[in-house]
Amino acid sequence: MAKPIQSIERAAAVLRLLGGAGRPLALAELAAALDLPRPTAHGIVRTLCDEDLAGQDPSTGRYHLGDGLTRLGSAWDRHDLRSRAMNWADALAATTGCAVFLGVPEDRGVGLVHHVFRPDGTPQRLRTNAVQPLHATAWGLCLLAFAPVAARPPQEMERYTRRTVTTAAALADVLAETRRRGWAADAGGYEPDVGRVAVPVRSGGGLTVAALGIGAPLEELFGPGGRVRPDPLAALTSAAGEIAASLEAER
Amino acid sequence: MSGAVAQGERVVAAIDQGTTSTRCLLFTHSGRMVAVAQREHRQHYPRPGLVEHDALEIWRNVRRVVPAALRRAGLEPSNVVALGIANQRETTVVWNRHTGIPLARAITWQDTRTDAIVERLVSDGQTGLYAGISGLGPATYFAGPRLQWLLDHVPGAREGALSGDVVFGTIETWLIWQLTGGPDGGRHVTDVTNASRTMLMDLRTLQWSDELLTALRVPRRMLPEIRSNSEVYGHCTGVLDGVPVAGALGDQQAALVGQTCFAPGEAKCTYGTGGFLLKNTGSRIAGSEDGLIPTVGYLFGDDPVYALEGSIAMTGSLVQWFRDALGMISTAAQIETLAMTVPDNGGCYVVPAFSGLYAPRWHPDARGVIVGLTSYIHRGHLARAVLEATAWQTREVLDAMNRDSGLPVTRLKVDGGMTANHLLMQFVADVLDVPVERPLGSEAVSLGAAYAAGLAVGYWPDPEVLRRNWHRAAAWEPDMDPRLRRSEHENWGRAVDRSFGWARPGS
Ligand SMILES: Nc1ncnc2c1ncn2[C@@H]1O[C@H](COP(=O)(O)OP(=O)(O)O)[C@@H](O)[C@H]1O
Ligand SMILES: [Mg+2]
Numbered sequence: 170m171a172k173p174i175q176s177i178e179r180a181a182a183v184l185r186l187l188g189g190a191g192r193p194l195a196l197a198e199l200a201a202a203l204d205l206p207r208p209t210a211h212g213i214v215r216t217l218c219d220e221d222l223a224g225q226d227p228s229t230g231r232y233h234l235g236d237g238l239t240r241l242g243s244a245w246d247r248h249d250l251r252s253r254a255m256n257w258a259d260a261l262a263a264t265t266g267c268a269v270f271l272g273v274p275e276d277r278g279v280g281l282v283h284h285v286f287r288p289d290g291t292p293q294r295l296r297t298n299a300v301q302p303l304h305a306t307a308w309g310l311c312l313l314a315f316a317p318v319a320a321r322p323p324q325e326m327e328r329y330t331r332r333t334v335t336t337a338a339a340l341a342d343v344l345a346e347t348r349r350r351g352w353a354a355d356a357g358g359y360e361p362d363v364g365r366v367a368v369p370v371r372s373g374g375g376l377t378v379a380a381l382g383i384g385a386p387l388e389e390l391f392g393p394g395g396r397v398r399p400d401p402l403a404a405l406t407s408a409a410g411e412i413a414a415s416l417e418a419e420r
Numbered sequence: 421m422s423g424a425v426a427q428g429e430r431v432v433a434a435i436d437q438g439t440t441s442t443r444c445l446l447f448t449h450s451g452r453m454v455a456v457a458q459r460e461h462r463q464h465y466p467r468p469g470l471v472e473h474d475a476l477e478i479w480r481n482v483r484r485v486v487p488a489a490l491r492r493a494g495l496e497p498s499n500v501v502a503l504g505i506a507n508q509r510e511t512t513v514v515w516n517r518h519t520g521i522p523l524a525r526a527i528t529w530q531d532t533r534t535d536a537i538v539e540r541l542v543s544d545g546q547t548g549l550y551a552g553i554s555g556l557g558p559a560t561y562f563a564g565p566r567l568q569w570l571l572d573h574v575p576g577a578r579e580g581a582l583s584g585d586v587v588f589g590t591i592e593t594w595l596i597w598q599l600t601g602g603p604d605g606g607r608h609v610t611d612v613t614n615a616s617r618t619m620l621m622d623l624r625t626l627q628w629s630d631e632l633l634t635a636l637r638v639p640r641r642m643l644p645e646i647r648s649n650s651e652v653y654g655h656c657t658g659v660l661d662g663v664p665v666a667g668a669l670g671d672q673q674a675a676l677v678g679q680t681c682f683a684p685g686e687a688k689c690t691y692g693t694g695g696f697l698l699k700n701t702g703s704r705i706a707g708s709e710d711g712l713i714p715t716v717g718y719l720f721g722d723d724p725v726y727a728l729e730g731s732i733a734m735t736g737s738l739v740q741w742f743r744d745a746l747g748m749i750s751t752a753a754q755i756e757t758l759a760m761t762v763p764d765n766g767g768c769y770v771v772p773a774f775s776g777l778y779a780p781r782w783h784p785d786a787r788g789v790i791v792g793l794t795s796y797i798h799r800g801h802l803a804r805a806v807l808e809a810t811a812w813q814t815r816e817v818l819d820a821m822n823r824d825s826g827l828p829v830t831r832l833k834v835d836g837g838m839t840a841n842h843l844l845m846q847f848v849a850d851v852l853d854v855p856v857e858r859p860l861g862s863e864a865v866s867l868g869a870a871y872a873a874g875l876a877v878g879y880w881p882d883p884e885v886l887r888r889n890w891h892r893a894a895a896w897e898p899d900m901d902p903r904l905r906r907s908e909h910e911n912w913g914r915a916v917d918r919s920f921g922w923a924r925p926g927s
Contacts, residue, residue: 246751246753246754246757247757248753248754248755248756248757248840248841249751249753249754251753251840251842252751252752252753252840255840255862256862259860259861259862259893260452260453260861262860262891262893263452263860263861263891264452284894285860285893285894286860286891286892286893286894286895288860288891288892288893289891290891290892293892293895295842295894295895295896297842298842
């Protein structure tokens with residue numbers, strides 16, 4: 170067998186690191202994580218940027234995954250995603266009693282690929298194929314935080330409720346918090362009485378391909394002081410893990 | 421797949437013995453599935469038109485998937501209060517009751533080797549006899565002619581049947597016999613839904629008909645006893661030792677129960693490889709005009725609930741053909757992506773009469789056509805036309821059902837693999853002009869078997885409480901301009917006309 174090529178191994182490690190971090194990384198962080206001298210790490214990440222497999226934020230100088238990655242192989246077909254997710258989404262609705270949504274990045278919004286009704290017998294309308302605002306919904310915020318290449322923050326942030334995030338600074342704070350804790354929430358940012366929580370669904374290599382979310386009357390998802398209740402969050406995280414595993418398994 | 425389940429939780433086990441695989445699923449009191457294990461079995465195609473299964477392989481798979489499902493849920497056989505079975509219907513097994521060895525491979529429902537037998541029954545003018553007693557006009561689907569074929573062609577079969585050494589069963593009969601001891605005291609029983617697909621049972625008395633047994637030359641002593649769908653048939657020995665086997669239904673009737681269609685007029689359609697629409701007709705046996713089949717829906721207790729069944733030969737299998745034979749898509753789900761690249765069918769229609777047209781049209785000489793091709797048509801339009809064919813075929817079956825007296829269908833409950841396709845489900849609602857609803861958890865077949873078994877042992881008190889376990893996961897409301905619906909319906913009809921009379925006799 171041919172000897173592995175060290176520089177390619179290192180480049181792959183950089184990509185995994187950028188994909189797994191959930192936020193842009195500084196050169197120093199990359200070098201430290203890979204235990205490489207800074208100039209070596211810089212050479213690798215610059216080359217990846219030239220190939221469009223990595224990108225650099227012009228204002229902070231930090232690195233993230235590049236647009237070219239989404240064009241590598243084909244991105245997940247949204248209906249394949251729904252097929253893979255369907256059983257887990259049903260189970261999630263059954264255990265949490267919440268409505269379940271699966272969203273993917275779309276031009277200027279989050280496209281709803283799948284929707285399972287809240288299993289309480291109330292009349293509901295199927296929202297599949299609706300496009301909702303990134304900055305105002307948990308699934309949109311989730312994509313902005315974890316799929317920053319595919320989902321870009323909007324220039325204008327329309328206000329839907331008193332709680333909608335409408336400034337770039339506030340959005341940056343929310344996204345930083347979202348990345349830190351690993352999930353996104355909107356406590357009535359799109360519809361005043363509806364709370365939502367979402368987590369990323371990652372495919373192989375750590376790329377976030379979709380946001381899996383649950384929605385329910387505000388007080389059912391958020392406890393006193395606006396804290397998210399732990400049980401539905403745990404169920405959501407485990408369902409996202411199962412969906413990710415099924416994407417991994419059968420591709 | 422498995423979900424959290426409390427230690428010491430009591431569950432009902434269901435075996436879904438299907439055409440391609442055998443699965444075991446475990447359900448809680450609220451109807452939530454907590455584990456599933458699955459194994460495929462081999463399809464034997466000895467000659468074109470023949471499709472066989474190895475009944476021993478299926479039995480072996482049952483003994484594997486049941487413990488596997490328990491392991492996944494972290495449960496013991498002692499957690500299982502009852503076992504129910506749903507099975508591929510009309511597949512026929514004969515075996516030696518002393519050894520438990522089948523005399524031949526099982527002949528499956530897709531196998532058409534009995535076409536000569538069936539043709540003779542029809543040309544002898546016996547259609548009325550069979551339809552009058554069993555509700556079924558002679559057709560190669562049903563088990564009776566298959567049993568006659570086995571008795572006439574397998575060495576030792578008829579002598580063995582006459583001497584009492586060789587017995588017959590459909591798959592649930594075979595599995596119940598094996599589960600409850602096999603040669604060592606196994607119970608030889610069938611249920612009314614499976615028996616109603618043999619062409620041998622009197623649909624009114626729910627007993628074997630001596631007249632039909634004589635007509636098909638089937639010795640009575642080889643037949644299982646006909647029982648209700650929900651009662652303790654016996655107890656497992658070996659796998660699930662001591663657990664009562666307490667429910668059995670044909671798969672489509674199981675889905676009717678799993679979807680809790682317990683009132684007359686309630687209907688479900690299962691969209692898998694083929695499509696199966698069943699409507700509850702209550703205590704009334706519907707007429708069999710238009711090729712629809714009156715059948716037993718279920719028997720819990722003393723009074724049978726009947727159903728009217730319409731089947732569509734090609735639904736999911738047309739999508740598979742589009743994927744595998746035409747290579748237009750790489751997964752079934754991607755047909756929705758492709759179809760959404762265009763706003764409509766562009767004037768193109770696909771009539772999937774691949775082996776003739778069945779209910780309600782009955783043109784065996786029809787073959788598939790694609791019409792309306794122009795240079796404007798591209799793959800996306802074909803994808804739409806493929807999906808629309810499923811919806812229009814459903815419309816034809818539903819129209820025939822509504823011509824039958826009785827309550828019209830005012831909403832349709834759906835299940836099966838194709839319900840993942842939201843574009844299709846919307847189109848079904850649009851052309852039927854009734855709301856279409858999908859329940860949470862798409863395992864209606866297995867759930868129905870579990871319900872039958874759980875009812876028998878008092879795990880659930882009565883069918884009405886099961887309705888509370890049915891939760892709407894999605895609903896598609898009709899949203900189509902009635903004029904457009906009318907003109908598209910007309911176009912579909914004109915497309916179907918063009919499929920007639922294509923096959924020449926003998927081809
Ligand atoms: N998203 C989809 N759109 C259209 N057809 C689909 C989709 N997903 C699955 N199918 C079709 O459904 C069938 C599988 O459904 P399933 O209920 O498992 O069938 P069966 O029980 O008959 O094997 C296949 O024929 C497949 O082509
Ligand atoms: Mg099936």
